[in-house]
Amino acid sequence: MASEKIERTLAWLDAHGIEYQVHYHPPLFTIEEALAYWKDIDSTHCKNLFMRNHKGNRHYLVSFECHKSLDIHSLEHMLHQGKLSFASPERMDRCLGVCPGSVCAFGLINDIGIEATADPKELFDNGHRVKYFLDSDLRDARKISFHPCDNTASVVVSNEMFMKFLSIWGGEYEWLDIPGQSDR
Template identity: 40%
Template sequence: MQETLSRWLESHAGDCPFVEHPAVHTINEALIHVPAMPGLMVKNLFVRDQKGRRHFLVIVPFDKRIDLAALGRLLPASKLSMASPERLLQHLGITPGSVSLFALIHDSAQAVELVLD
């Protein structure tokens, strides 16, 4: 994904710093491995509805608790839950611990709905 992302950033945003770090699965891991940078630190979740027909990339401030039942009522979507690693790879071309807004560049089918808080 890094090469694709680097090319996209170069063509759309000019010269952007790129920071590599290991995959992180929790905010505590991110706080250890991701260097401090300006801006808002967020957490990214890839979730699906009960039937697996709708998929969402949910991005919220890192310290915010996410109530999937309440989010499901807001969207509306039935019984949201974390999507499997297989679905993550299928829709966004990435593995767990690598979920980010930039993964949407791999969603050529536009099957993933973005939810930003």
């Protein structure tokens, strides 16, 4: 049985005409664990990090191909956002509606329409609490997969559907050239 977070995410995707495939599996907390379940899924699988700036008033989601590695100092240099640290579980829940091990792009559905309830100090000029950075290799991926806000499933969307998702979300995103060998 799907969790409430998965059901909510899939209902949102359905309501916005975003086609997907869902694959259920046991909770997966690391990429190494996930690769055993993803081996037969035709998709570029993503690793996701949720960061905050040193003041704690800016939040950044970073998604990159799962076989790549990225240390925090390299990430700070790429993002040009100052000193970064990993966001706390409370921030993950407040900003993306996820818990540790479930950080994903689909958490951005919880960053829509939050201007009235969010702390104004946390909002970017576009009214969103999160800025999204993506591995430029994902731009060319035919299919991309993320958890649906819960690490007991993976959702695969086409590149076209993912771009539609980003457009509906409406926040700021930026492509990054993250070094490393992707395994697509």
